[in-house]
Amino acid sequence: MTKIKNITILGSGNLGSRIGLQAAISGYEVIFYDLNDAAFIRAADVFQKVLKHLTKHNLVKSEDHDSILSRISFTSDAAEAVQDADLISESVTEELTIKQKVWEQFGKVSPDKTIFTTNTSYLLPSQLAEISGRPEKFCAFHFHDVFTARVVDIMPHAGTDPTLIPLLEDLGRKLNQVPVIIKQESPGYVFNFMLMALIGAAGQLKTKNIADIEAIDKSWMVNFNTPLGPFGILDNIGLDTAWHVVHGRADKASVAFSALLKTYIDQGKLGEKTGEGFYKYPNPEYRQSHFMK
Numbered sequence: 001m002t003k004i005k006n007i008t009i010l011g012s013g014n015l016g017s018r019i020g021l022q023a024a025i026s027g028y029e030v031i032f033y034d035l036n037d038a039a040f041i042r043a044a045d046v047f048q049k050v051l052k053h054l055t056k057h058n059l060v061k062s063e064d065h066d067s068i069l070s071r072i073s074f075t076s077d078a079a080e081a082v083q084d085a086d087l088i089s090e091s092v093t094e095e096l097t098i099k100q101k102v103w104e105q106f107g108k109v110s111p112d113k114t115i116f117t118t119n120t121s122y123l124l125p126s127q128l129a130e131i132s133g134r135p136e137k138f139c140a141f142h143f144h145d146v147f148t149a150r151v152v153d154i155m156p157h158a159g160t161d162p163t164l165i166p167l168l169e170d171l172g173r174k175l176n177q178v179p180v181i182i183k184q185e186s187p188g189y190v191f192n193f194m195l196m197a198l199i200g201a202a203g204q205l206k207t208k209n210i211a212d213i214e215a216i217d218k219s220w221m222v223n224f225n226t227p228l229g230p231f232g233i234l235d236n237i238g239l240d241t242a243w244h245v246v247h248g249r250a251d252k253a254s255v256a257f258s259a260l261l262k263t264y265i266d267q268g269k270l271g272e273k274t275g276e277g278f279y280k281y282p283n284p285e286y287r288q289s290h291f292m293k
């Protein structure tokens with residue numbers, strides 16, 4: 001198997017930008033691919049914010065910022081993005097048809113050595129592996145937040161070459177993550193499966209008008225002494241990403257929750273990344289001292 005040196009990130013949004021930054025911090029050469037420059041500008045902004053935060057907490061030295069950033073480049077040319085890729089980490093929009101198109105495209109232009117990984121939250125690697133033309137080299141390698149939530153899920157499909165698992169486990173650790181191996185394909189891996197139950201319940205409490213968003217979050221945060229409740233978590237994930245996960249589901253609760261998310265999305269309120277979702281950023285109400293009283 002390939003020794004990994006060069007990593008290509010497909011999709012430079014919320015998660016892609018963070019995975020790629022961590023890879024550059026860990027010493028890998030990273031090239032970002034997206035459809036347009038606007039995504040790269042937003043990604044560069046994420047790099048600055050995250051590096052500042054990591055330096056404040058003594059996790060990265062300020063004198064290392066330049067060398068970290070020098071390992072990062074951007075392109076919207078697909079062939080250039082993968083010309084020397086040892087591994088692709090795909091973080092494009094959570095929509096099956098979009099991901100299938102991307103994997104069909106990159107399966108054709110990637111060198112033989114390239115390992116294919118997807119960061120999908122709820123789709124299955126078997127839904128993408130065949131179309132990539134390289135099912136044996138295809139595996140889900142799923143990050144959470146990368147810097148504060150550091151689990152990386154490794155979920156093969158039935159046709160994944162088993163030697164890929166220890167390689168991804170090793171890479172996960174080099175990327176400062178804690179690898180969790182999933183034995184059988186399952187939507188949402190382990191953590192997201194449990195998280196979905198929490199968010200689904202919070203959605204029902206709100207859409208059935210049983211409690212307000214703040215009351216629901218407060219109840220979770222105070223009892224678990226944790227900095228985020230379910231709606232704060234949704235702001236962090238991105239309401240659009242959450243909508244992509246639930247909008248196809250036919251059950252009554254998902255339909256109501258999807259409609260709730262849509263009212264925010266239609267106003268451009270996608271969460272922390274746009275400055276407003278259920279809360280306003282950078283100083284959301286749940287971080288004010290009065291909130292927990």
Ligand SMILES: NC(=O)c1ccc[n+]([C@@H]2O[C@H](COP(=O)([O-])OP(=O)(O)OC[C@H]3O[C@@H](n4cnc5c(N)ncnc54)[C@H](O)[C@@H]3O)[C@@H](O)[C@H]2O)c1
Binds near residue numbers: 035122237238
């Ligand atoms: N947001 C989270 O907390 C989170 C956590 C773990 C995993 N994920 C997963 O990561 C993936 C990305 O989610 P996100 O929140 O970063 O979304 P995002 O909307 O922030 O970013 C998606 C990016 O993909 C790009 N894109 C769309 N179509 C493309 C194409 N054909 N070619 C190249 N780029 C394309 C978009 O321009 C955008 O920049 C999803 O699969 C999601 O489920 C998200």
